Amino acid sequence: MPATGPSLAPVLDLFAKCVVETEVTGQGTLSLGFDDGTRLSIEPDPDYESWNLTGSGIDPVLVGPGGETDWQH
Secondary structure, X not given: OOOOHHXXXXXXXXXXXXXXXXXXXXXXXXXXXXXXXXXEEEOOOOOOOOEEEOOOOOOOEEEOHHHOEEEOO
């Protein structure tokens, strides 16, 4: 289940940062590197769509329940 309220506060600082590195590893874990050296990893959820990545210069990726990865070329 996604976090809400005060538990999201640390992530809010990333809003104005630039992503400089993306990596999909294991069974659908997303790792993001930001321009200030901060790293963020998102693990797949066993029951829900975990994340969807789109952007300039990358192929879109959707990770469904349990880490099922769909590379949308």
